[in-house]
Amino acid sequence: MPLLLLKDLPRYECLLESAKEFPDLDPSAAEAYLHLLRAGDDAFGVSERNLDEHGISQGRFCVLMLLWRRVHPRAADLPGAAGAEAGPRTPAELAAGANVTRATMTGLIDTLERDGFVKREPDPVDRRMMSVRLTPKADQFLREFLPGHFRTTAKLIGVLTEAERKTLVRLLTKISTQAAAMVSPSTASALIEPVAHAV
Amino acid sequence: MPLLLLKDLPRYECLLESAKEFPDLDPSAAEAYLHLLRAGDDAFGVSERNLDEHGISQGRFCVLMLLWRRVHPRAADLPGAAGAEAGPRTPAELAAGANVTRATMTGLIDTLERDGFVKREPDPVDRRMMSVRLTPKADQFLREFLPGHFRTTAKLIGVLTEAERKTLVRLLTKISTQAAAMVSPSTASALIEPVAHAV
DNA sequence: GGCATACAGTTAGGCAGCTAACGATAATTG
DNA sequence: CAATTATCGTTAGCTGCCTAACTGTATGCC
Incomplete structure (x- = not known):
């Protein structure tokens, strides 16, 4: 909590x-x-x-799921781009996907690597970058863990009917959209902002 | 975040x-x-x-609001009990009200006291306890801060109609209730649990 | 009365966020 | 081509959360 x-x-x-x-x-x-x-x-x-x-934190789980997308890309993830990369690979991409700073991601990867869930490898092309990959241990962990996680989610939301779920999602989306507009009002006025800076 | x-x-x-x-x-x-x-x-x-x-964190704000209740008790807070105490007073009560451990509350009160928002005083009756009280500085801060905070909240929820708000609260309450039941199923089966242990 | 138990608050150590700053490398640009 | 600029990952140090263990105090039970 x-x-x-x-x-x-x-x-x-x-x-x-x-x-x-x-x-x-x-x-x-x-x-x-x-x-x-x-x-x-x-x-x-x-x-x-x-x-x-299962001895794993929310943050670590988030990183594993982001990497999992890469190992098991879904067709829905790649609507048009054929050879596009499926998921995040570098610490910077993972940080962007998990909404944390790169510094935080360094710490998360540190502990995940220490516990044998991921492996760092230097990028052969761009020597500033690292590649982060899931280990077989992480793959096996997720296959064992996810079903129970999904059951828990289903049980929690199970108190709502299908219609109620749709309503809830609709209302929550409204709030999230409003929150985004309040935090960065530039989203809607992207054409005006630069002008303001130029002046 | x-x-x-x-x-x-x-x-x-x-x-x-x-x-x-x-x-x-x-x-x-x-x-x-x-x-x-x-x-x-x-x-x-x-x-x-x-x-x-305003240089204050969510945790600190929560503590201030709990203490504020004590300074400004509302009639609705005291439905029947006439001379009952209005709000939390000791670190343990504050920890219970804010849903954190006593150790965490010690840290929060430390920084709040350092910044002049609260004052610790030893309890004259039970020498294990401390009394935590808001300072005038905190009172003034809250009077200046709260209106803006309420306006922000109102703006965020402003995207929903009154009917939608009611619906949202109803659905969220369902989920919170279910979550409570899932975390501690003993709530309903308090009479059965001990038996299980005895066996 | 004396001793075990329970409780209040604190301390110590760990994890997970953050910002700010750094060295190494790439990209841009004059 | 050289120099500036930007980016990547990391480090250091802060806050705030946790658990576990400790000290001091009250209470309950012979």
Whole structure:
């Protein structure tokens, strides 16, 4: 459970009362926001518990899955480009895929290599780069681990009907899109931003 | 952004194809699960960005809010008990409220005290305990910070209608409840568990 | 009353994020 | 071709999370 948060969310009446003191507080928005953080944390915790039992962390698992894509490319991953590379290979590509810095990826690869899950190899062409590859041990681990992981996920989401899942995905996508717009408003105004810099 | 995760979620067709290899993979469940983690992370990131600009971390903010409840108790917090204490006071209570270990809380209070936001005082009755209290500086900080924080939340959730918010909270609550049941199934079977141990 | 147990807070050590800076190498550009 | 610029991986040092073990204090049980 990585993100610490209030164990018990404030009740709606409490939010209503706080709104009297803080006019900027939108009770229904705050309620939805807090429930989102809590549910995300809960879901994360369920999967992390699964991973812990197998002695692997969320971060390491993420790296393994990115490399797994390379070993087992799906046709859907390569819609048009025929000879395109299937997945990330270098620490920099892995860092981009996992949304962490290169420095963090160095540490993750360090421990994964120490535990025998990946191997570093120097790139023969560009001598700045390294190639990271899964070992057979990692391949075997994933084949044993993933089914249970998928069952856990299915059990967690199993409380929702198919229609509810679609609705949930739709609403969450709206929020993610809005979050992206709030963090970097340049996404929509990519044509204007450079001008602003030029001026 | 605390929980690292795939930057780009796999597409639905890709999940469908993977399901051929892994029968335990429920594509719609996996899709909903991944979107939940991503949206939770996105929402978390938006608020964390807000906090960072004010030089305070999510964990510290959580502690301040727990202590704030004590300074400004709401009537809704005290439904029946008249003279009951309003909020957490000791490091152990704060740790329970923030869902972290006591050791972690020690570190958080250390830095908060160093920065002048809280003060430790020994408990006059039970000499094992400490009392943690907000300083006027923290009170002023929160009064200045919270309105912006609430506006950010309202803007993020603003993409949803009131009806959508209600739906979202309902679905997320279902998932959180299921997660709790999966992590500690003893909640419902507290009478059976001890027997199992006795045998 | 004396001793085992339980509990509060801290400390020590590990992992996983981050930023900033570095050396080595490649690419660009005058 | 030479020099600047950019990129790759790594290192060092920070924060914040964890577990395990420790000290001091209260409590419970003969």
